[in-house]
Amino acid sequence: MKNPYETEERAAFRETVxxxxxxxxxxxxxxxxxxxxxxxxxxxxxxxxxxxxxxxSEKYGGLGFDDCFMxxxxxxxxxxxxxxxxxxxxxxxxxxxxxxxxxxxxxIKDLCLKDxxxxxxxxxxxxxxxxxxxxxxxxxxxxxxDGNHYVINGSKTFITGGMKSDYFVVGARTGDEGLAGISLFxxxxxxxxxxxxxxxxxxxxxxxxxxxxxxDDVRVPAENMLGDENLGFIQIMHNFNYERLAMxxxxxxxxxxxxxxxxxxxxxxxxxxRLLIKSQVIRHKIADMxxxxxxxxxxxxxxxxxxxxxxxxxxxxxxxxxxxxxxxEFCASEAMQIWGGAAYLRGNxxxxxxxxxxxxxxxxxxxxxxxxxxxxxxxx
Ligand SMILES: Cc1cc2nc3c(=O)[nH]c(=O)nc-3n(C[C@H](O)[C@H](O)[C@H](O)COP(=O)(O)OP(=O)(O)OC[C@H]3O[C@@H](n4cnc5c(N)ncnc54)[C@H](O)[C@@H]3O)c2cc1C
Numbered sequence: 509m510k511n512p513y514e515t516e517e518r519a520a521f522r523e524t525v526x527x528x529x530x531x532x533x534x535x536x537x538x539x540x541x542x543x544x545x546x547x548x549x550x551x552x553x554x555x556x557x558x559x560x561x562x563x564x565s566e567k568y569g570g571l572g573f574d575d576c577f578m579x580x581x582x583x584x585x586x587x588x589x590x591x592x593x594x595x596x597x598x599x600x601x602x603x604x605x606x607x608x609x610x611x612x613x614x615x616i617k618d619l620c621l622k623d624x625x626x627x628x629x630x631x632x633x634x635x636x637x638x639x640x641x642x643x644x645x646x647x648x649x650x651x652x653x654d655g656n657h658y659v660i661n662g663s664k665t666f667i668t669g670g671m672k673s674d675y676f677v678v679g680a681r682t683g684d685e686g687l688a689g690i691s692l693f694x695x696x697x698x699x700x701x702x703x704x705x706x707x708x709x710x711x712x713x714x715x716x717x718x719x720x721x722x723x724d725d726v727r728v729p730a731e732n733m734l735g736d737e738n739l740g741f742i743q744i745m746h747n748f749n750y751e752r753l754a755m756x757x758x759x760x761x762x763x764x765x766x767x768x769x770x771x772x773x774x775x776x777x778x779x780x781x782r783l784l785i786k787s788q789v790i791r792h793k794i795a796d797m798x799x800x801x802x803x804x805x806x807x808x809x810x811x812x813x814x815x816x817x818x819x820x821x822x823x824x825x826x827x828x829x830x831x832x833x834x835x836x837e838f839c840a841s842e843a844m845q846i847w848g849g850a851a852y853l854r855g856n857x858x859x860x861x862x863x864x865x866x867x868x869x870x871x872x873x874x875x876x877x878x879x880x881x882x883x884x885x886x887x888x
Contacts (some may be wrong), residue, residue, distance in 0.1 A: 538592035555627025567620035574810035580757035587761030590857030593715030600632035600669025611734035630673035645687035651680035670719025711752030766843035800835040
């Protein structure tokens with residue numbers, strides 16, 4: 509579908525990413541998914557492409573500009589590898605760079621930002637806790653002031669990239685109960701009292717490590733607070749916008765793989781003496797998939813345009829995310845049906861995408877919470 513906001517620069521960036529994915533990622537995606545790991549050089553290659561440099565100053569190796577269309581193009585093209593555990597393995601960095609770039613002291617940025625942006629080192633965002641992820645305002649991890657330090661106690665779970673990250677952006681309670689008592693902290697993985705364990709045997713995102721983190725009297729300098737005390741909730745919500753935008757774009761990429769794979773298969777597979785593509789039932793499935801993809805893509809383009817104009821469209825991002833995960837659920841399911849038993853076999857891209865539907869419906873804000881936030885943005 510034609511993007512009215514496409515420019516030569518954006519098209520060139522997309523093409524560069526597309527070629528990188530086709531050459532370096534797609535041929536290995538299934539093997540990495542099965543192995544549960546992505547070689548570290550892929551993080552560095554993504555860094556060299558500028559994937560982690562949006563909105564980051566050139567001083568720290570960033571691009572020196574931001575562009576939501578390019579962010580979306582990267583996520584969409586990367587997801588087309590058909591094993592989204594691979595992009596997810598790099599994804600912790602994408603959702604934690606923003607708070608570091610925007611809120612950290614120059615000393616902290618000097619320490620870590622260049623390495624994170626280049627893909628040399630990993631970073632993760634740690635908000636969700638064993639007691640829950642939807643209700644961020646109720647998080648329980650505490651950070652108590654002790655002289656010119658804070659002492660962090662508590663636990664985080666489902667942290668993407670958490671086993672390998674060197675740096676963490678951690679939400680902790682510094683004030684009263686509720687959303688006005690939360691602050692963000694920069695924590696290094698070698699801080700005494702910090703430990704982590706891997707969450708094994710997930711439904712999907714096999715190539716991406718997911719961790720539970722433990723903070724047992726972890727002392728960090730007061731300077732490690734990111735932004736203002738007790739204003740962390742607003743910063744977390746702001747950061748979610750970019751995560752959700754990237755997830756919508758990734759879902760567009762996955763849906764396109766489902767559609768293309770369905771068309772290719774239906775053009776070759778014969779049943780009842782004729783090609784599947786001649787069957788009206790199959791043709792309607794393809795029309796329905798294509799329509800849903802177009803609608804999510806057009807909506808995403810509008811979101812990117814508004815975000816670039818400086819009007820972050822929070823309600824639309826929420827509506828876009830749950831609409832995209834519902835559309836992905838539909839496209840993945842219809843693609844499975846068109847392929848029949850062949851897609852039930854491990855390693856088929858349609859099978860891989862089908863098992864990634866739920867993480868998109870739950871992670872980064874579940875469908876229920878997205879609907880709730882969208883309605884609140886309507887003033888209800
Ligand atoms: C693979 C994976 C990677 C992740 N990576 C990260 C990460 O890097 N960093 C991070 O901080 N978190 C991460 N998460 C956590 C994710 O953001 C949470 O799983 C998500 O926010 C939901 O929280 P929860 O699982 O605790 O569900 P809960 O908050 O316990 O909710 C359970 C269910 O109830 C629904 N629900 C909750 N409240 C309501 C309500 N009022 N009305 C109706 N329904 C409701 C929810 O939608 C959900 O479906 C990841 C999760 C997964 C699965």
